[in-house]
Amino acid sequence: MAERASSVERVRAANLGEVLRLVHQLGPRSRAVITAETGLNRSTVADLVAELVSRGLVVEQEPDPTRRVGRPSPIVAAGDAVMAIAVNPEVDAIEVGAVALSGRVRERIRVECERPPSVEDVVGVVARVVEGWQASALAGSRFVGIGVAVPGLVRVEDGLVRLAPHLGWHEADIRSPLAQRLGLTAAIDNDASLGARAERLFGAAREHRNVVYLNGGASGIGGGLILNGTLIAGAGGYAGEWGQTRPSIPAEADRRTRAGTLEDEVNRARLLQVTGLGAVDDPLLAAALSEVESPDVADEIDRQRRILAATLANAVNVLNPSMIVLGGFLGMLSESNADGFTADVRANALAAPGEQVEIRAAALGADRLLIGAAEAAFAPLLTDPVRTLDALGA
CATH class of the missing domain: 1.10.10.10 (Winged helix-like DNA-binding domain superfamily/Winged helix DNA-binding domain)
Structure with a gap:
């Protein structure tokens, strides 16, 4: 019985x-x-x-x-009252969001950093931010977990950050100190994998089952791959490191590094340098790139677009996606002439797979990584709502 x-x-x-x-x-x-x-x-x-x-x-x-x-x-x-804490540490800032089960980002804050943050820095910032929310804007709301989108290699089985080179993290455990400090379970994953998941569920790739996603941030370029509706993690969870591939550079004059990777050539820092901007968030960079008057800025945008288009053609030929989604500064590069960029990718690809592919900037914009991180945090709740809430005493 x-x-x-x-x-x-x-x-x-x-x-x-x-x-x-x-x-x-x-x-x-x-x-x-x-x-x-x-x-x-x-x-x-x-x-x-x-x-x-x-x-x-x-x-x-x-x-x-x-x-x-x-x-x-x-x-x-x-509902809006049950939320996840979403975290995205980057080399220049720590972004923290409160994402409701409804999908609404109810609160978000970007904490600027003078140097790449350590695990301890991130835990401290998240704790202070959440305590502030609970005492004011989100008083009475319930948090059910924490999701962290890390720009690096994250081991799928336990969330250990094997390497986040731009942050200086090596074999770093952020899950345990976050969970202990906030009293919530924490889910850690690669930022681009989480961005891919968010865009597949809620964004530009919602109607597509075969998707290539590339995320361009301050730490470089990462990616996610969805085949037949399944996010591909790889043997250890490290799949999708597009930024570490060797770029396709059709014109030698476009090369800026002797033997660099894709993220050495297609690079957010180069865009900031040529525009004369300091450490700014994506909306400010997007505004600057959309109002180009300097020939130097226009030339750098065109150079990076050519390399990105040739590299994406390889993805089209090998994986035959129906959708390519570009997040962060990569989306800005493509959107400066969206039709022309798609035409460039198709021109470098085989005709049959090229004619099937659509290319779009991330529909979730600046929310994509926070929503993806929140989705990882919501996973236990979506599997067994009652047990998850009972375990939290909620």
Whole structure:
């Protein structure tokens, strides 16, 4: 009898997780739609939704008043009160966000750094920021976990940062001190892998199952790969290090390093230097690049675009994606002439895979890494909502 009860509890936990995942990842939907999507009966869905509402995970809204046939079904939406803490340490700043289960970034702060932050620096900043939120803007809200997007090699099995060269981290454990300091579970992953996941679930690649994602940040270029709807991590979780590949440079005059990697040639710091900007965030850099008047700036943008386009053509030939998403400064480079950039990639690629591919800047913009980090933190909740909340005493 106990074994049967345990089986029933597991089925209910899975069903609760499935309903929560649907409204979290696919957006508000009626109970009738949830019933159709899950294959469960109406009374079971009503019961599951009621429990999720009682736990503060979802809210029910009035049905669409324009519906005229039959009795309208209430709309179920993920709530704003349950959140994840999202963290992205970079060489020049630590960004911290509070991302709600609804997908809304309710709060974010960028803490500038004079030098690359250490693990201790990051833990201290996150703790101070969250304590401030809990005492003011987010008082009464619940945090269910921490997600950290690290620009480096992260071991998939335990979140150990094997190497984040630009941060100076080697065999660094950030998960344990963060979890201990804040009393929450922490999930650590490569920043570009998390960005790829966010854009696949909520952004530019939402309708695509074969995606190449490249993220351009202050620490260089990372990437993610999604094949047939699955994020490819590799044997140890290190897949997607596009920045460390040797770039395709068709014109030798475009080369700036003797034997450099892609991120040595296509480089945010070079853009900052030629524009005369200091340590600025992406919106300020994007504004500067969109109003180009200096020939030197225009030439550097064109040079980096040519190298990036030739390199992406290799990805098109090898992987045959239907979508390439470019985040950070890479998206800025492509958007300066989006149609021309796509044409350049296709011109360097084989005709058949080239004609299928779309290329877009990350739709989530500056939120992409925070949303991706939050998604990693939400994973236990989406698997078993009740057990996760009970473990937190929430």
